[in-house]
Amino acid sequence: MNKNNLHGLFLLIIVFFCVTLLGNGVVLAQPHYMATIHPLTEILKKLTQGRAGVNRLLAPGISPHTFDPKPSDLKLLEGAAALFYVGEGLDKEWVDRLPALKKVEMLSLVPPAYRLKMVEHFHETTEQNFVDEKNGHVEHPSPTDPHFWTDPHLVREMLPGLVQILSSLDQDGRKIYEQNAAIFTEELEQLDRDLTEQLKPLSGRSFFLFHPSFQYFFKRYRLELAGVIEPFPGKEPSPKALYKIVQKIKQTGAPAVFTEPQLPRRPATVLAEAAGVEVFMVDPIGGTSGRMTYEQLLRFNADIFRKAYE
Structure with missing residues (x-):
């Protein structure tokens, strides 16, 4: 078998291997997450850098209190492993109406003793x-x-729970999430x-x-x-x-x-x-x-x- 035939056979094996992985539901691309508002996006980026992509749903200048999702907004959620949102009193009402996907409420990660009325x-x-x-x-x-994110101390307190959730969504990324959290903790302090x-x-x-x-x-x-x-x-x-x-x-x-x-x-x-x-x-x-x-x-x-x- 000459070199050209060997090269062609090698390419066929690679293509077959990739198709097999995708057919079995194995995702080769990096994980992708969505967040409702910009501060959540930035917090998540600190933990996921080097491992996953994060995008926001709401553009700057739009109030999450009065936001009403449109079909074009729903399209942004396609392919996302999870949607991270704040919770009751901000975005929960309209997030609950979104199509079924993994939804993570960030407010629930704030220790109850720190929550204000x-x-x-x-x-x-x-x-x-x-x-x-x-x-x-x-x-x-x-x-x-x-509005918990306006206190960097509270953001620091919720990081362990957030790392746990990210790791449950992407087990292979746990080490990166933990390392990034340690760095982010020092920055927050x-x-x-x-x-x-x-x-x-x-x-x-x-x-x-x-x-x-x-x-x-x-x-x-x-x-x-x-x-x-x-x-x-x-x-x-x-x-x-x-x-x-x-x-x-x-x-x-x-x-x-x-x-x-x-x-x-x-x-x-x-x-x-x-x-x-x-x-x-x-x-x-x-x-x-x-x-x-x-x-x-x-x-x-x-x-x-x-x-x-x-």
């Missing part, structure tokens, strides 16, 4: 209580605050130390937000969430509640109202004008220039909060 800091100023018509008394709803030092002068200072996306961030770095304009997306506060917030802004001497790029700016602007303060933009989601990586996102927001009091 949305109602803790703002129900008195925004009057977003529910009235039980039958018994005539006020009920205080207490959904869990889903350094980021936490830096933010603690940067925000120390703001300890106890009052802040008024359009939406309570930074409650975990504020608790970690001892900032005071003094009021919220719109606690739940789409539920605008009454004129009476807005008046109370304006009065409280003046009483506390807070220098600004903070809005977000994913939500309407006008309510915050109107409130700020009434209170005689400035409007600053913070971003819990990121995904744009200067806010691409997880670290960049948190540092960006820390800089804005610090700038408001300069």
Whole structure:
């Protein structure tokens, strides 16, 4: 048998081997995961780099609270080994409606002792209580605050559980996931130390937000969430509640109202004008220039909060 025949036979064997593997359900390509929002994508990329690909479902500037998946969005999920989402109070409602695939709720990986309730800091100023018509008394709803990623300490706490889930989806990648988690843990600890030092002068200072996306961030770095304009997306506060917030802004001497790029700016602007303060933009989601990586996102927001009091 001459060299050309041997070469041809070798190629046939390779092709046959690949077809056999694919026919038996063996995936030769690297695993691919999807995440609903940008911060989750960046966290997952830190663990999967060198092993798997990660993409986000929502583009920057789109609120996960009000997102409604379209057929074009569903196409992005094709071939994904799993979809990672935040959970109740953010994206769970529409994630539950998506076609069957492996879905991983990230909020459930946060230790229960660290989870905060949305109602803790703002129900008195925004009057977003529910009235039980039958018994005539006020009920205080207490959904869990889903914005856990704004605290790097909580992200660090959830890494072991996240590594376990990734390893169950891709057993051959366990070692890489564990090694990446160890590196990411050190980075998160350094980021936490830096933010603690940067925000120390703001300890106890009052802040008024359009939406309570930074409650975990504020608790970690001892900032005071003094009021919220719109606690739940789409539920605008009454004129009476807005008046109370304006009065409280003046009483506390807070220098600004903070809005977000994913939500309407006008309510915050109107409130700020009434209170005689400035409007600053913070971003819990990121995904744009200067806010691409997880670290960049948190540092960006820390800089804005610090700038408001300069």
